[in-house]
Amino acid sequence: xxxxxxxxxxxxxxxxxxxxxxxxxxxxxxxxxxxxxxxxxxxxxxxxxxxxxxxxxxxxxxxxxxxxxxxxxxxxxxxxxxxxxxxxxxxxxxxxxxxxxxxxxxxxxxxxxxxxxxxxxxxxxxxxxxxxxxxxxxxxxxxxxxxxxxxxxxxxxxxxxxxxxxxxxxxxxxxxxxxxxxxxxxxxxxxxxxxxxxxxxxxxxxxxxxxxxxxxxxxxxxx
Amino acid sequence: xxxxxxxxxxxxxxxxxxxxxxxxxxxxxxxxxxxxxxxxxxxxxxxxxxxxxxxxxxxxxxxxxxxxxxxxxxxxxxxxxxxxxxxxxxxxxxxxxxxxxxxxxxxxxxxxxxxxxxxxxxxxxxxxxxxxxxxxxxxxxxxxxxxxxxxxxxxxxxxxxxxxxxxxxxxxxxxxxxxxxxxxxxxxxxxxxxxxxxxxxxxxxxxxxxxxxxxxxxxxxxxxxxxxxxxxxxxxxxxxxxxxxxxxxxxxxxxxxxxxxxxxxxxxxxxxxxx
Numbered sequence: 001x002x003x004x005x006x007x008x009x010x011x012x013x014x015x016x017x018x019x020x021x022x023x024x025x026x027x028x029x030x031x032x033x034x035x036x037x038x039x040x041x042x043x044x045x046x047x048x049x050x051x052x053x054x055x056x057x058x059x060x061x062x063x064x065x066x067x068x069x070x071x072x073x074x075x076x077x078x079x080x081x082x083x084x085x086x087x088x089x090x091x092x093x094x095x096x097x098x099x100x101x102x103x104x105x106x107x108x109x110x111x112x113x114x115x116x117x118x119x120x121x122x123x124x125x126x127x128x129x130x131x132x133x134x135x136x137x138x139x140x141x142x143x144x145x146x147x148x149x150x151x152x153x154x155x156x157x158x159x160x161x162x163x164x165x166x167x168x169x170x171x172x173x174x175x176x177x178x179x180x181x182x183x184x185x186x187x188x189x190x191x192x193x194x195x196x197x198x199x200x201x202x203x204x205x206x207x208x209x210x211x212x213x214x215x216x217x218x219x220x221x222x223x
Numbered sequence: 224x225x226x227x228x229x230x231x232x233x234x235x236x237x238x239x240x241x242x243x244x245x246x247x248x249x250x251x252x253x254x255x256x257x258x259x260x261x262x263x264x265x266x267x268x269x270x271x272x273x274x275x276x277x278x279x280x281x282x283x284x285x286x287x288x289x290x291x292x293x294x295x296x297x298x299x300x301x302x303x304x305x306x307x308x309x310x311x312x313x314x315x316x317x318x319x320x321x322x323x324x325x326x327x328x329x330x331x332x333x334x335x336x337x338x339x340x341x342x343x344x345x346x347x348x349x350x351x352x353x354x355x356x357x358x359x360x361x362x363x364x365x366x367x368x369x370x371x372x373x374x375x376x377x378x379x380x381x382x383x384x385x386x387x388x389x390x391x392x393x394x395x396x397x398x399x400x401x402x403x404x405x406x407x408x409x410x411x412x413x414x415x416x417x418x419x420x421x422x423x424x425x426x427x428x429x430x431x432x433x434x435x436x437x438x439x440x441x442x443x444x445x446x447x448x449x450x451x452x453x454x455x456x457x458x459x460x461x462x463x464x465x466x467x468x469x470x471x472x473x474x475x476x477x478x479x480x481x482x483x484x485x486x487x488x489x490x491x492x493x494x495x496x497x498x
Contacts, residue, residue: 113265113314130276131267131314170277182277 004029006037013050013079019057023065027072034076041078051081060088100138102221110134110148117154121220124150130170139217142166142191149173158197161215163208165191177203225256226390227330227340228463229359231383233375235346237367238397241433243343244272245453246363248444249460251306255338258297260310260330262355263345264321267312273300274440275309284313287325293332302445308337318350323357330358348382356383361390364421367398368410373418380421393424395459400429425459426470428452 003021007014017026054069061069061084070082089097102120110116110132122136125143132148134140140152142164151173153160158175166172167189169181174197181189184205196215198204206214230243240263247259260283261269270276281296293310300307310333313320333340342359345351356362362383366376376394383392396415403409416423430452436443443453458468 115315130271171280178280180278 002029004033006033013052015052015054015073017054017056017059019059023059027068030069030072034073034078037078038076049077049080052079052083054082054084056084056086058086058088060086098221101219104136106134112148122152124164128169136160139163152195153197158201159215160197161211161217162195163211164193165189166193166195172203174203177201179203225334225337225339227334227342227358227360229342229344229355229362230365231344231352231355231362231379232346232365232372233348233379234366234372237365237372238427239346239365240268240272240343241437242363242365242395242397242427242456242459243269243341244437244442245444245456246460246463247273247307247339247341248303248442249456250339250341250463251303252444252448252457253460253464255464256306256336257339257341258308258310258333258337259341259343260333261312261343262318262321262351263343264312264316264318264351265314266345267314269343270298270309270311271440272437272442273307273309274442275300275311276440279309279311282311282313282316283329284316284320286310286329287320287322293329318345318354321350321354323354326354326358348379352379352382356386356388359388361388362392363395363424364392364419365395365397366415366419368396368400368403368412368415370410373410373415377419380419392421394419394421395425395427396423397427398429399426423470424462425455427455427459 003018003026005016007016015030052073054073066084069084073079073082099119103123104118104120105123106116106118106126108126110126110128112129112131115133115135118134118136120136121138122134122140123143124134124140124146127144128134128146128148128150130147133151135151135154137154137157138152139161140150142150142162146164146166146169148169149171150162150166150169152162153175156175160174162172162174166181167186171181172179172195174195177197188205192208194206194208194211194214196204196206211217230239230246232239243259247257250257259269259273261267262283263269264284270279275298278298281291283296285291286293286296297308297310299305300309330340342355344355364376364379364383366372380392394416396412399412400409412426428451430443430450432447432450433443433452436446443450444456447453448457462468
């Protein structure tokens with residue numbers, strides 16, 4: 001695979017620098033690529049300088065490297081408006097990703113009047129008493145008796161699901177939707193029951209074995 | 224325009240919430256539209272007594288703090304559709320969240336829509352109680368035939384007398400134990416009435432079924448209207464509606480209860496009933 005590739009996508013030029021290659025070598029290759037390009041375009045009518053996006057992929061450049069790169073590309077007067085991008089997550093974004101996808105484990109009892117809120121997914125092993133409430137921004141997997149309120153996808157994550165026995169719960173909530181368990185067919189609620197938000201933005205009930213067809217799950221981060 | 228009634232007692236455990244729930248259903252059975260408000264913020268029970276605890280989505284504090292409209296927060300009773308509604312207390316706030324000015328607006332709005340607004344007051348004479356008497360048109364003081372309960376009721380009556388209740392204060396004696404009355408070991412009904420000097424409007428006989436039904440999330444009035452405790456609550460409701468029903472819930476040996484005056488009472492004037 002070449003170290004450096006010039007691509008056109010969606011009416012936009014991209015100069016991709018393979019992040020597995022040596023950076024010094026890549027700079028030399030850019031020099032060569034653009035010199036060739038300059039030579040071949042000289043014969044045709046001179047065009048305006050075009051905007052380009054330089055994609056450094058999984059590599060994060062230092063300020064000096066960044067400056068060298070933009071100077072190098074600008075030198076050939078082929079491109080202007082040079083923008084450098086990468087797909088490296090910064091710390092805040094990485095922490096947010098981990099937080100949103102981590103699996104919390106609650107082993108304590110949530111008692112009447114208590115509201116316990118989690119960022120991420122929740123494995124519920126402690127029990128929720130009547131008038132208690134657990135909230136998670138992601139999914140909730142229930143392994144313990146629940147009499148109170150279970151709220152997945154709090155406050156507005158429609159991708160969240162609830163799996164587990166809700167037959168004794170008072171309410172289940174996903175995102176901004178609420179169901180009163182007494183109004184459901186309680187004898188159809190088992191440990192295998194899955195609740196999710198369907199395409200019509202209604203709460204829907206299914207079996208956990210169909211989970212992958214209904215809501216394929218993204219990665220769960222374990223500590 | 225409806226009437227707001229606060230059910231209060233001072234002492235805890237005398238049956239305020241049970242009385243509020245059963246009175247609500249008894250009024251519904253008399254074709255009235257009723258809204259019950261639980262003011263026991265932090266330790267709510269009225270939702271459970273009415274069998275509505277699993278239906279509460281928004282509560283009184285959500286309404287007070289303008290997160291939802293009062294009509295959104297009302298929980299309709301599935302067995303008494305369009306007749307009985309509950310505005311639940313918040314289980315995770317404190318009584319200090321009860322803003323009296325907002326409460327007055329909310330209760331005024333509910334009084335416009337309902338015949339009766341029943342306020343279930345928390346035990347004690349602190350914030351929740353003060354909020355309740357500020358929005359009430361009338362008060363029902365619940366006591367049991369015990370010296371401690373009557374003493375606390377006396378304290379509460381004293382405070383209520385200083386607040387301007389349009390339709391006054393009435394007394395309900397709850398959990399009257401027949402064996403003790405028969406053996407003469409219970410406090411005498413007449414002496415309780417004399418001590419408190421508040422007109423008696425109901426006597427409820429103690430009955431195991433009251434607790435048994437509430438354990439099922441039901442009210443005795445809804446489930447067993449021929450029960451003697453249920454009869455007491457139904458009579459209480461009819462007296463509130465202005466009917467003249469003798470206070471014969473228990474057979475007073477001396478029959479020493481005060482004669483009801485022939486001039487119409489507060490409740491009768493309120494409902495323009497002169498029968």
